Amino acid sequence: MDFPEELKYTEEHEWVLLEGDLVSIGISDFAQDQLGDVVFVELPEPGERVEVGKPFAVVESVKAVSDIYAPLEGEIIEVNSELPDAPESINTSPYEDGWMIKIKPDDPTALDGMMDASEYQAFIEEE
Amino acid sequence: MSAIKSKGLILDEKLIFERSAAGRCGYDLPVLDVPAVEPESGLLRKEIEGFPELSEVDVVRHYTRLSTWNYGVDSGFYPLGSCTMKYNPKINEVAARLPGFAHLHPATPDRLAQGALRLMYELQEALCEISGFPALTLQPSAGAHGEFAGMLMIHAWHQAQGNRRHKVLIPDTAHGTNPATAALCGYEVVPIASDGVLSLEAVEAAMDEDVAALMVTNPNTLGLFESNIREICDLVHSRGGLVYCDGANLNALLGVCRPGDLGIDVMHFNLHKTFATPHGGGGPGAGPVGVSAELAPFLPVPVVVKDGEQFRLVNDRPQSIGPLRTFSSQFGILVRAYAYLLTMGPSGLKRATELAVLNANYIRARLEGSYHLPYKQRSLHEVVFSDVGQPNDCHTLDIAKRLLDYGFHPPTIYFPLVVQGALMIEPTETESKQELDEFCDALLAIAEEAKTSPHLLHEAPVNARTRRLDETLAARKPKLRWVPEA
Numbered sequence: 001m002d003f004p005e006e007l008k009y010t011e012e013h014e015w016v017l018l019e020g021d022l023v024s025i026g027i028s029d030f031a032q033d034q035l036g037d038v039v040f041v042e043l044p045e046p047g048e049r050v051e052v053g054k055p056f057a058v059v060e061s062v063k064a065v066s067d068i069y070a071p072l073e074g075e076i077i078e079v080n081s082e083l084p085d086a087p088e089s090i091n092t093s094p095y096e097d098g099w100m101i102k103i104k105p106d107d108p109t110a111l112d113g114m115m116d117a118s119e120y121q122a123f124i125e126e127e
Numbered sequence: 128m129s130a131i132k133s134k135g136l137i138l139d140e141k142l143i144f145e146r147s148a149a150g151r152c153g154y155d156l157p158v159l160d161v162p163a164v165e166p167e168s169g170l171l172r173k174e175i176e177g178f179p180e181l182s183e184v185d186v187v188r189h190y191t192r193l194s195t196w197n198y199g200v201d202s203g204f205y206p207l208g209s210c211t212m213k214y215n216p217k218i219n220e221v222a223a224r225l226p227g228f229a230h231l232h233p234a235t236p237d238r239l240a241q242g243a244l245r246l247m248y249e250l251q252e253a254l255c256e257i258s259g260f261p262a263l264t265l266q267p268s269a270g271a272h273g274e275f276a277g278m279l280m281i282h283a284w285h286q287a288q289g290n291r292r293h294k295v296l297i298p299d300t301a302h303g304t305n306p307a308t309a310a311l312c313g314y315e316v317v318p319i320a321s322d323g324v325l326s327l328e329a330v331e332a333a334m335d336e337d338v339a340a341l342m343v344t345n346p347n348t349l350g351l352f353e354s355n356i357r358e359i360c361d362l363v364h365s366r367g368g369l370v371y372c373d374g375a376n377l378n379a380l381l382g383v384c385r386p387g388d389l390g391i392d393v394m395h396f397n398l399h400k401t402f403a404t405p406h407g408g409g410g411p412g413a414g415p416v417g418v419s420a421e422l423a424p425f426l427p428v429p430v431v432v433k434d435g436e437q438f439r440l441v442n443d444r445p446q447s448i449g450p451l452r453t454f455s456s457q458f459g460i461l462v463r464a465y466a467y468l469l470t471m472g473p474s475g476l477k478r479a480t481e482l483a484v485l486n487a488n489y490i491r492a493r494l495e496g497s498y499h500l501p502y503k504q505r506s507l508h509e510v511v512f513s514d515v516g517q518p519n520d521c522h523t524l525d526i527a528k529r530l531l532d533y534g535f536h537p538p539t540i541y542f543p544l545v546v547q548g549a550l551m552i553e554p555t556e557t558e559s560k561q562e563l564d565e566f567c568d569a570l571l572a573i574a575e576e577a578k579t580s581p582h583l584l585h586e587a588p589v590n591a592r593t594r595r596l597d598e599t600l601a602a603r604k605p606k607l608r609w610v611p612e613a
Binding site: 034037039040060062063064066087088 | 541542544547598599602603
């Protein structure tokens with residue numbers, strides 16, 4: 001399983017990446033592996049706000065339907081509009097083609113409290 | 128001529144469109160002996176491309192063959208956890224087919240439908256006695272419909288108090304319909320983590336002044352009785368909320384415990400689970416809802432009441448949430464449930480519950496050690512295993528598919544979500560020890576195969592009519608209708 005060093009991770013198995021003043025969000029390799037084949041993705045609209053701990057997207061796999069929780073507060077600037085037509089990207093490329101939304105966080109320093117790759121790896125081994 | 132593939136006489140069957148032969152017709156119409164009338168052109172339907180042309184026997188065989196693919200509780204063991212697929216005794220069907228019930232028009236005036244109203248009233252009384260609720264509606268047409276009715280009543284109760292609460296607490300061991308119902312009613316769903324059973328502390332931490340209700344499934348989807356439920360109900364009440372109970376698992380409690388006595392305010396029943404009425408296939412269900420005295424004024428109308436020796440439907444209830452459907456109920460299902468109650472009696476219902484719990488625990492005892500048990504507590508009517516520790520990349524789906532080769536319907540899989548790779552087995556009281564042993568033998572043999580010949584699991588099913596289907600492709604690129612080949 002692959003956990004890129006440049007990303008930060010959450011206990012809800014999302015990854016986040018700060019680039020400039022935007023943060024990209026998706027789900028980790030571990031999360032996609034647990035979900036199994038993803039068959040449907042529902043994303044929010046740009047302009048909406050996301051709140052910490054509130055669901056912003058829905059991912060449906062052959063096993064289950066799961067809410068995806070926002071790790072940060074902020075405004076959605078862009079969503080991956082190709083994802084609903086290619087939900088398999090979440091399985092095949094969770095960190096690149098499978099990105100879900102880009103937000104402008106209210107407080108970019110909130111990323112500091114998240115896990116880095118090795119902490120996340122230790123976290124999922126414990127789970 | 129279609130090439131019929133067969134496994135013995137397990138008949139394969141094409142789509143009805145593909146059986147069509149140009150010009151084939153089942154009937155000869157007599158020569159027209161009156162002046163021909165041309166309908167207005169706007170009323171004429173355009174040619175339907177590829178409309179099948181078949182004779183009567185083609186059509187009869189097509190659907191009869193398809194029907195042989197059905198699997199039901201009359202075909203065999205059906206251990207779908209959380210679905211309570213118990214046997215539906217045929218005497219219930221006899222009762223439902225009595226002409227006085229079967230031919231009764233739903234608009235018949237009350238005075239001419241006294242027998243039916245009496246049955247409804249007595250069924251209400253029986254369900255109240257079983258569950259400990261003082262009032263009840265028979266209207267909802269399914270469990271989820273009952274949940275909807277229950278949450279509307281909770282909303283109406285809060286509204287009558289002047290409350291504007293907008294959150295509903297739902298533990299992670301609840302049925303999936305619970306959050307769906309709360310969301311449909313406009314509530315914000317707040318999930319609560321549980322460790323098998325819900326703790327008072329977890330509810331206490333989440334129970335603020337915005338919470339309208341807690342929705343629990345008891346016993347929960349792990350088959351565990353919510354042992355803190357009384358204290359939890361007291362806490363929720365003391366903070367101004369109500370408690371909804373999903374009664375889908377009531378089969379584990381009959382004659383032993385009454386949810387109304389535990390402090391629950393609203394609960395739906397699934398007559399098609401606990402009370403042995405038909406199930407699945409999209410057929411009619413029924414989801415009566417029992418409520419506390421405080422919520423009784425909000426019950427949907429019409430309500431069946433008894434005045435002296437007369438029964439009637441009452442619509443004049445100013446605080447009612449209104450009617451939930453056309454006419455009063457899914458009446459034919461109520462007749463079946465009533466017949467079941469009469470044939471079982473109080474001691475029979477209690478015995479059914481005891482045997483349902485015993486059967487689940489027998490399976491637990493036989494499979495423990497070969498399959499991982501994520502929650503060690505003794506469960507009630509169902510038992511949840513997981514694929515943790517299965518060797519050679521053998522997973523829950525493989526185990527389920529391999530069960531087909533052994534001639535068993537698989538249990539519920541990948542639910543509840545709190546268990547990774549869940550196998551959720553609910554045998555119900557229907558099954559004999561002999562049947563349970565055969566099922567356990569199959570699962571034990573599969574656990575052995577996972578060690579020694581995992582390809583048998585990965586390739587399964589091999590004995591079924593079709594091999595393993597591509598569920599992912601079917602979900603990603605569904606073919607929802609037939610289209611003629613270009």
